[in-house]
Amino acid sequence: MNNIVKKLLLVSLLLSTFVFGGFGDALKKQKFLSPDEAFQTTAVMKDGMIETKINMADKIHIYEDSLHYRIISPKTVELSVTKPTPKEFDGDKVYEKELVITLPTKEIESKVAGDYTLEIEFQGCSDKGICYQPIKKTFQFKGAELGMIDKISAVVKEGNPKKIVDFFLHESPIFIILIFLVLGILISLTPCIFPMIPILSSIIMAQEGKDESQxxxxxxxxxxxxxxxxxxxxxxxxIAGISGIDVGAALQNPWILTIFAAIFVALALSLFGYYEIGLPASWQSKLTKASDEAQGKGGIIGTAIMGFFSALIVGPCVTPPLGGAVLFITLTGNAVLGGFALFAMGLGMGLPLLVIGLGAGKFMPKPGGWMTRVSQVFGVTMLAVAIAMLGRFLPEGLTLFLWALLFMGVALFMGVFESKEYEGANKLFRLLGLVFLLYGVSLFVGSISGANSMFRPFSKFTSGVTVASAVVEDKSGHLGYSIERLMKEVKASDKPVVVDFGKDSCTACTELEEITFPHPLVKEQLKNFTFIKIDLTKNTEDDKALLKKFELFGTPNIIFFDKENNYLADKTLVGFIKPEVFAKHLKSVAK
Incomplete structure (x- = not known):
């Protein structure tokens, strides 16, 4: 018994020595609060004000100069706020316990339209000696009701066809048709419609050379x-909405493109004055008798045919509204309403062309020598359209060579080497020709050196400073994708996934590869993703199945998967996206 008591006393003595000697503290693991526990942040809208409140735990403080308020969506706007007087702490200005700051909603709504996201950024520390990483808290608020045009513009800028469909699902048919007319007008302000302007202008110009009766x-x-x-x-x-067949893609066949490129070359040579394109006189007289006066004069049928093929082949732009309309037909099965909506959109897209026709009727000068020059300009434009069409399937080096010939030929045609006394303003004309010649020579050097971009013809000589592509250069690896192959690669990734659907005949796809993907902001964000590029040029059954699986139409389309391999349909992008916008979108997906 005495031995047991002695042992207990000895143990007690050792423990007390251990504790009072300071060793007990070494066994205690210092516990610090998590950021959410240390800084409880709220933001509430009430009576035209947003009250933000940060409740700090005991012995926690926030540095005054780290506190920032900003709007981050739909655009970034730094907000100027009235801060309370801070306290001094070790030579720094800080806030403790509770920080309340109010923001007038009118001030915010004067800078952004519609719903917006408020971000509060700050950095704080504990008096116990730990400092937290910078903290950002975001809050969603409903803004002032957008006007209809602003709503449409916002939906289109977002570039997501599915959201366009959601926007229209509960609207009346007449309203939907009117809205698509407005969407078409918005599209008319983009480069999609540009290739059609010289075609229509050349048709109108051809009319000016005819007799008044014709x-x-x-x-x-x-x-x-x-x-x-x-x-x-x-x-x-x-057709695309009901059957899933991409008619535009089917018409990007090399043989069809070659035929139409040849037609444009023939038209160009005609505009240069080498010959006149026209039907035999006997055919013309028969057609005149068979047609009424309105159709017989001026080749109305021919104009309609040019409009038909221009829409299919010359300007195959896939825009969010077009993708949205096709998806609307696919999801609702309402082909009649979808067809009328697309027709209205086509009319809106053609608004600049109607303005050209109206202006030509009122302001066209009388026929004269000026028409020869204008015809030659349109002839050059026709040749450019032909090269652009051939470039959809020809090797990049050969396409670059054709562009070089065009620019050098234009320079020679402008008399770049001719010299006349007292030529006056023609010197400026020859200077422009010299610029074309130098650029044409640059393209020629680029074509024989293996360059593949009109924007970087000397890339093979400046490889040390050129911007590397954001994607793999071996294009063969982008072909032959199936749903199974894609999902296997998505599941193998431990990062969010970006999937870019493109094809050789797609101008916007090329713009993405040349402008958007190599941009430093985009490359930095893409480090957080696995990037997969899928080439749909061959339009195989697997290609069609992929588009159908993700409810896509045409190219370019960019879809996203999160880290858990979930498809993010509301993040899909269609058409060309500017680098800054794409980088911001990537950042939102990675969150």
Missing amino acids: KSNPFLISLVYVLAMAVTYAIVGV
Whole structure:
């Protein structure tokens, strides 16, 4: 018994010595609060004000100069706020216990339209000696009701066809058609419509060279061209929505593109004055008798045919509204409403062309020598369109060579080596020709050195400073994708996944590869993703199945998966996206 008591006393003595000697503290693990425990942040809208409150735990403080308020969506806006007087702590200005700051909603709504996201950024420390990483808290608020045009513009800028469909699902048919007309007008302000301007202008110019009895009204020509274009968009969209067949992609066949490129070359040579394109006189007289006066004069049928094929082949832009309309038809099965919506969109897209026709009718000068120069300009434009079409399937080096010949030929045609006394303003004209010549020579050097970009013809000589592509250069690896192969690669990734659907005949796809993906901001964000590029040029059954699986239409389309391999349909992007916008979008996906 005495031995047991002695042992207990000895143990007690050792423990007391251990504790009072300070060793007990070494066994205690210092516990610090998590950021959410240390800084409880709220933001509430009430009576035209947003009250933000940060409740700090005991012995926690925030540095005054680290506190920032900003709007981060729909655009970034730094907010100027009235801060309370801070306290002094070890020579720094800090806030403790509770920090309340109010923001007038009117001030915010004067800078952003519609719903917005408020971000509060700050950094704080504990008096016990730990400092937290910078903290950002975000809060969603409903802003002032957007006007209809602002709503449409916001949806289109977001670039997500599914959101366009959601926007229209509960609207009346008449309203939907009117909205697609507005969407078409918005698209008309993009480069999609540019290739059609010289085609229509050359048709109108051809009319000016005819006798008054044979002329057609320029506005009527433009109207027929635009109507044919709008009908084409409607037909193609309905077919794609019902059957899943991409008619535009089917027409990007090399043989078809070669035939139409040849037609444009023939038209260009005609505009240069080498010959005149026309039907035999006997055919013309028969057609005149068979047609009424409106159709017989001016080749109205021919104009309609040009409008039809221009919509299909010359400008195969896939935009969010077009993708949204096709998806609307696919999801609702309402081909009639979808067709009328696409027709209205085509009319809106053709607005600049109608303005050209109207202006040509009122302000076109009388025929004269100026027409020869203008015809030659349109001839060069036709040749450029032909090269652009051939470039959709020819090797990049050969395409670059054709561009070089065009620019050098234009320079020679402008008399770059001719010298005349007292030529006056023609010197400026020759200077422009010299610029074309130098650029053409640059493209020629680029074509034989293996360059593949009109924007970087000397890339093979400046490889040390050129911007590396954000994607793999071996294009063969982008072909032959199936749903199974794609999902296998997605599941193998431990990062979020970006999937880019493109094809050789897609101008916007090339712009993404040349402008957006190599941009430093985009490359920095892409480090957080696995990037997969899928080439749909061959339009195989697997390609069609991929588009159908993710409810996509045409190219370019960019889809996203999160870290858990979930498909983020609301993050899909369609068409060309500017680098800054794409980088911001990537950042939002990675959160």
